[in-house]
Amino acid sequence: MSRQRSGLYVNQNILEGRVGFSKPLKPKPTQKTWQGKIKLKGLKKQPFIWPADWQKHPYPFIDGYFDASLYPVSQWQEASRLAFGGLQTSPFADHSDADDARLLEQITTKILPRRGIVAQRDEILITSGSHHALYLITQLLCDKTTRVAMENPGSKSLQSCLGLTHCQIHPQPIDEQGLLVDNQLKSMDLIFLTPSHQQPTAVTMPMERRQKLVAMATQQDLIIIEDDSECESNYLGSPHPALYSIDTEQRVIYLSALSKAIAPGLGLGFILASAEIIQAARQLRRLMVGHPPHSNQRTAAFFLSLGHYDAFMMRIHKIFSLRWNALRDALNHYLPQSILTIPNQGGTAFWVKCPVDISMEELVNKASQQGILIEPVDDYYLTYESQHPHASCFRMGVTSLSEDKIRLGVAKLAKLIRDLSQKQPLRLTDATQSLNQQQLKQKLTGATLICKTVYGAPCRIELCANGQMMGTAGHTDEEYDKGRWWIEDDRWFRQWDTWAYAEQAGFYVTLSPLQAEDAESAHQYEINWFNQNGRLVDTALIQLAVCDAVKLV
Numbered sequence: 001m002s003r004q005r006s007g008l009y010v011n012q013n014i015l016e017g018r019v020g021f022s023k024p025l026k027p028k029p030t031q032k033t034w035q036g037k038i039k040l041k042g043l044k045k046q047p048f049i050w051p052a053d054w055q056k057h058p059y060p061f062i063d064g065y066f067d068a069s070l071y072p073v074s075q076w077q078e079a080s081r082l083a084f085g086g087l088q089t090s091p092f093a094d095h096s097d098a099d100d101a102r103l104l105e106q107i108t109t110k111i112l113p114r115r116g117i118v119a120q121r122d123e124i125l126i127t128s129g130s131h132h133a134l135y136l137i138t139q140l141l142c143d144k145t146t147r148v149a150m151e152n153p154g155s156k157s158l159q160s161c162l163g164l165t166h167c168q169i170h171p172q173p174i175d176e177q178g179l180l181v182d183n184q185l186k187s188m189d190l191i192f193l194t195p196s197h198q199q200p201t202a203v204t205m206p207m208e209r210r211q212k213l214v215a216m217a218t219q220q221d222l223i224i225i226e227d228d229s230e231c232e233s234n235y236l237g238s239p240h241p242a243l244y245s246i247d248t249e250q251r252v253i254y255l256s257a258l259s260k261a262i263a264p265g266l267g268l269g270f271i272l273a274s275a276e277i278i279q280a281a282r283q284l285r286r287l288m289v290g291h292p293p294h295s296n297q298r299t300a301a302f303f304l305s306l307g308h309y310d311a312f313m314m315r316i317h318k319i320f321s322l323r324w325n326a327l328r329d330a331l332n333h334y335l336p337q338s339i340l341t342i343p344n345q346g347g348t349a350f351w352v353k354c355p356v357d358i359s360m361e362e363l364v365n366k367a368s369q370q371g372i373l374i375e376p377v378d379d380y381y382l383t384y385e386s387q388h389p390h391a392s393c394f395r396m397g398v399t400s401l402s403e404d405k406i407r408l409g410v411a412k413l414a415k416l417i418r419d420l421s422q423k424q425p426l427r428l429t430d431a432t433q434s435l436n437q438q439q440l441k442q443k444l445t446g447a448t449l450i451c452k453t454v455y456g457a458p459c460r461i462e463l464c465a466n467g468q469m470m471g472t473a474g475h476t477d478e479e480y481d482k483g484r485w486w487i488e489d490d491r492w493f494r495q496w497d498t499w500a501y502a503e504q505a506g507f508y509v510t511l512s513p514l515q516a517e518d519a520e521s522a523h524q525y526e527i528n529w530f531n532q533n534g535r536l537v538d539t540a541l542i543q544l545a546v547c548d549a550v551k552l553v
Contacts, residue, residue, distance in 0.1 A: 040164070041164075041166075042160075042163035042164040042165070042166060043160060043163065043164070047156050047379040048375065048376055048378075048379050050062055050065065050373065050375075051368070051373075054373060054400070055067075055068075057368070057371045057372070057373050058371040058372075058405065058409070059371050059372040059373065059401060059405055059408070059409030059412065059413075060373040060400045060401050061327075061372065061373055061374050061375075061395075061396035061397055061398070061400070061401065061409065062373055062375070062397050062399070062400040062401075063200075063348055063349040063375070063395060063396075063397025063398075063399055063400075064260070064348075064397065064399060065397075065399060065400040066260065066261040066399050066400060067399075067400050067401060067402065069402065070261045070316060070319070070399075071261060071262070071263065071264060072262065072308060072312050075303065075306070075308040075311075075312070076262060076263045076299070076303060076308075078302075078306070078308075079299045079300070079302035079303035079306060079308065080299045080302075082302045083295060083298040083299040083301075083302050084295070096291075097282060097285070097286045097290060097291045098291075099124070099125065099126040099291065099292075099297060100126070100294055100297035100298050100301055101121070102297075102298060102301035102302075102305070103126065103297045103298065103300055103301040103304075104121045104124055104126075105121070105301075106300075106301050106304035106305055106309075107124060107270060107304075108120070108121065108124070110304050110305075110309060110310065111256070111258075111304070111309075112272070115228065115241060115242040115244070115245060115256075116241030116242060116245035116246075117241075117242055117244055117245045117254070117272070119272055120275075122275045122278060123272055123273060123274065123275055123278055124270050124271070124272055124278065125270060125271045125273075125278045125281050125282055125285065126268065126269075126270050126291070126292050126297060127257075127268075127269040127270060127271060127285070127292065128267045128268070128269070128289060128292045129257055129267035129268065129269045130157075130227065130229040130255060130256070130257040130269045131157045131161075132267075132269065132289075133255045133257075133269050133270070133271050134155075134157055134158055134161045134227070134255065135161050136271065136281045136284055136285060136288075137225055137253060137255070137271065137281070138158075138161040138162055138164070138165050138167075139161075139164075139165065139284060140277070140280055140281060140284060141190060141223065142162060142165035142167040142190065143165060143166070143167060144165075144166045144167060144168070145167075145168075146165070146167040146168065146189050146190060147167070147168045147170060147187060147188045147189045147190075148162055148167050148168065148169050148170065148188065148189065148190045148191075148192065149170045149172045149184075149185055149188040149190070149191045149192070150162065150169060150170070150171065150172065150191075150192045150193070150382075151171075151172060151174050151178075151179050151192070151193055151194065151198060151199070152171030152172060152173055152174070152381060152382050152383075153174070153200055153201065153377060153380035153381050154171075154192070154194075154199060154200075154380060154382075155192075155194065155199045155200075155227065155380075156379050156380060158192055158227075159382065162192075169382065170184070170188060171381075171382040171383065172184065172185065172191075174198060174201065174203065175203075176203055176456070177203065177204075177205055177206055177209055178193070178194075178195055178198050178203050178204065178205035178209065179191075179193045179195070179198070179205065179209075179213070181209055181212050181213045181216060185213075185216060185220075185222070186216065186220045186222075188222060189222065189223065190222070190223050190224075190225060191213070191217070191222055191223070191224050191225070192225045192227065193205075193213075193224070193225075193226065193227070194226075194227045194228070194229075194230070195210060195226060195228075195240075195242075195243055196228050196230060196239075196240075196242075197230050197346065197347035197348075199227070199230070199380075200349065200351065200377065200380050200395055201351040202346075202347035202348070202349050202350065202351065204240070204346070204347075205240070206240070207240050207241075210240065210243055210246065211246060213243070214243060214246055214247050214251070214252070217247075217251045217252075218249055218251065222251065223251055223252075223253065224243060224247075224251055224252045224253070225252075225253045225255065226242060226243045226244055226252055226253065226254050226255065227255045227256075228242055228254060228255065228256045229255065229256055229257045229269065230347065230348070242254060244272060250273070250274045253271065253272070253273040253277060254271070254272035254273065255269065255270075255271055255272075256269060256270060256272070257269030257270070258300060258309075259312075259313075259316070261312075261316060261399070262300075262303065262309075262312065266296065266300075267292070268292060268296060268297065268300055319403075320348055320398060320399065321346075322403050323348075323398035323399075323401075323402075323403050323406060324346065324347070324348065324398055326398075326403050326406040326407065327350060327396060327398050327406050327410065328350070328454075329407075329499075329501075330406055330407045330409075330410035330411070331350065331352065331410060331454045332453050332454040333410075333500055333501065334410050334411050334414040335354075335410070335414045335417065335454065336454055336537070336538045348397055348398050348399050349395050349396065349397040349398070350395065350396050350397075351377070351393060351395055352374075352393060352394055352395065352396055353392060353393045354392050354393075354394070354417050354421075355392060355417065355421045355423055356392045357392075357421055357422045357423050358392055358417065358420050358421055359420075360376050360378075360392055360393075360394060361376070362420065363394070363416070363417065363420060364376050364394070366416060366420070367413060367416055370412060370416065372409055372412060372413050372416075374394045374395065374396055374413070375394055375395040375396075375397075376393075376394055377393045377394060377395060407501075426528070426536040427530070427534045427535060427536065428508055428510070428530040428534035428535075428536075429534060433510075434490065434508040434509055434510050434530065435490075435509050435510065435511060436490050437487055437489075437490050440487045440490070440492055440509060441487055443511060443542075443544060444463050444485075444487075444492065444509075444542075445463065445465050445545070446463065446464070446465055446544075446545035447463050447542050447543060447544050447545060448460065448461065448462050448463070448542070448543040449461040449462075449463070449527065449540050449541070449542050449543075450524075450540060450541040450542070450543060451538075451539075451540035451541065453473055457473050457474045457475060457479075458473070458474070458475065459471065459472070459473040460472050460473075460477075463485055467484050467485060467486055468482065468483070468484055468485075469482065469483050469484065469485050469494065469496075470482050471483075471496070471499065481496050481497055481498050481499045482496070482497055483495050483496035483497055483499070488506065489506075490508070491506040491507060491508055491509075491532075492506065492507055492508075492509050492529075493505065493506040493507075506532070507529035507530060507531060507537060508529070508530040508531075508532075508534070509527060509528070509529060509530075510527070510528045510530070511525050511526070511527055511528075511542070512525060512526050512528075513525050513526075514526055514541075524541050524542065524543050524544075525541070525542050525544065526539060526540075526541060526542070527539070527540055527541070527542040
């Protein structure tokens with residue numbers, strides 16, 4: 001309402017017809033009305049949840065959440081405009097449970113060929129994300145008599161979905177190559193796994209093990225459910241084809257999803273299976289949600305057909321590769337003594353282990369207070385005890401923070417871990433006296449350093465007599481760098497061209513023979529580096545030049 005010389009005000013008539021309150025609302029007393037009334041059994045306890053304001057933390061190492069810089073806003077808006085602009089000529093069939101034909105076409109021609117898969121439209125069902133797909137499949141294929149093998153550690157969502165069916169869950173361990181394929185699987189009915197980047201460790205199953213698993217499924221009449229929601233993106237090697245693509249008897253059910261980084265709140269996934277499975281899943285989906293919104297499906301179809309999806313995947317692959325390598329390098333630089341990771345070739349997360357004397361709950365809470373978000377891993381295990389070998393493990397992801405924040409975030413986390421650890425590190429005063437200038441020159445000239453990176457790859461460093469050093473890392477020497485070394489004030493100095501951020505560093509050095517019986521014949525000893533405060537920084541094997549090894553003996 002307009003008031004003369006005063007402005008515009010809310011018309012009080014808008015409150016007409018409302019049911020008002022005659023007195024302030026007071027909290028209701030605790031009631032026992034619903035105790036015993038909820039019949040649904042099998043849900044797990046509330047898992048770890050990220051804080052709602054995670055974007056306000058400067059170092060959110062969260063996997064699966066995305067910072068705003070990743071979203072292709074203008075491209076998605078263009079696809080949405082085209083989708084809704086065609087309503088007059090081709091309206092959405094909201095009354096039907098059929099999926100959008102254009103989206104099905106784009107999935108079969110743009111997405112599945114990336115994974116080596118050829119499929120027909122009647123073999124695909126659109127879902128409201130990967131969790132929805134898991135729920136549909138578990139409800140269709142599992143009951144209390146079904147024996148199901150799942151990765152341990154494994155997907156928290158899958159654990160909850162299986163728990164609702166009351167099936168017999170067998171926790172199958174994993175190693176550095178993913179799910180163990182052994183005789184225990186022969187007695188199973190279903191096998192759930194994430195071979196591309198195992199959830200949550202991110203390790204990739206090699207081709208030989210994939211073929212062995214598919215062959216076992218054929219011989220033992222097993223069904224495999226392959227969750228490929230995080231499509232394989234290897235930064236140190238080539239991706240492997242999906243299990244579905246090497247299956248010739250339709251024993252594999254394939255689950256995947258469009259990246260959530262395409263648009264905020266987007267939840268579109270799909271199930272790829274035989275037509276019989278898809279038909280039954282469609283009937284169950286109809287009872288649950290009808291169908292995922294056709295408007296979202298049509299928008300996604302335009303996003304794919306215009307080439308935005310291919311460009312987006314190339315862009316995000318490059319960004320995540322840079323972030324992944326930045327986190328890997330930061331862990332290797334700041335925590336070589338206390339951090340171990342399960343070797344992986346890609347993905348968006350690292351599985352990290354810190355000293356066993358640290359309370360993981362305390363570390364997560366104190367890190368959060370400093371703006372660092374890391375994820376505890378106990379929820380990923382079917383059985384988890386305080387004495388579990390991974391009780392001091394956590395996950396760090398790279399999808400939610402920019403590359404330039406990773407190094408500083410890891411540095412702050414490393415300091416916090418050292419502060420919380422009760423284990424006193426070896427100090428120079430506790431060891432034998434460090435080598436002097438003459439001894440350093442005599443022992444290190446021509447020597448070879450042999451060690452492992454923090455992410456499990458072998459590393460070899462050669463110290464040349466002319467002051468140059470050359471380093472290779474990886475199982476196939478895929479990483480290489482060169483630099484220089486010198487001796488000054490009874491300390492050994494080194495500076496790489498790119499490794500260790502190309503920073504100059506100096507260390508006090510001690511040398512001691514190994515206890516192994518063949519150590520003398522191999523001329524190998526243990527070398528320890530101490531910083532200027534006398535704190536142990538790193539340890540490696542050193543293979544001396546033959547003449548120097550004889551003198552040392």
